[in-house]
Amino acid sequence: MRIIFHKQFKKKYKKLSESDKRHFKDRRNMFLENPFHPLLKNHALSGEYSNYRSINITADLRVIYEPIDSETALFLNIGTHSELY
Numbered sequence: 001m002r003i004i005f006h007k008q009f010k011k012k013y014k015k016l017s018e019s020d021k022r023h024f025k026d027r028r029n030m031f032l033e034n035p036f037h038p039l040l041k042n043h044a045l046s047g048e049y050s051n052y053r054s055i056n057i058t059a060d061l062r063v064i065y066e067p068i069d070s071e072t073a074l075f076l077n078i079g080t081h082s083e084l085y
Contacts, residue, residue, distance in 0.1 A: 001032050004068070006076045013078055020061055024078065027057045035073070052076065054084075 005013075016024070030037050040055040045064070055063050060081055066074045077084060 001035055002072045003028065003032070003065075004072065004074045006074060009063075009075045009077055016078070020058065023058050023061065024063075027055065027063075031055060031073075049085075 013021070013024070027040060031040060035055075036042050042053060042055050044050075045052045045054055049064065052064050052066050055065070057063060057078070062079065062081055062084055063075055064077045064084060066076060068074055
């Protein structure tokens with residue numbers, strides 16, 4: 001699996017706490033090995049986000065991404081549930 005980071009994602013990532021950045025790196029590595037690992041709770045979104053998927057980083061921190069193909073994901077945004085939805 002390969003991850004591409006959108007400009008918006010990079011901007012929001014820089015503002016995260018060091019703890020959240022560590023959690024993200026752990027879950028990113030998990031995603032690279034197995035995008036559907038049970039801890040990620042990878043799921044399809046609906047409504048205005050119908051072409052996107054979401055993974056859990058912490059209890060409230062999420063990443064929204066777009067699957068480009070079977071080997072590439074575009075990470076679009078990161079934030080709390082209430083910030084993103």
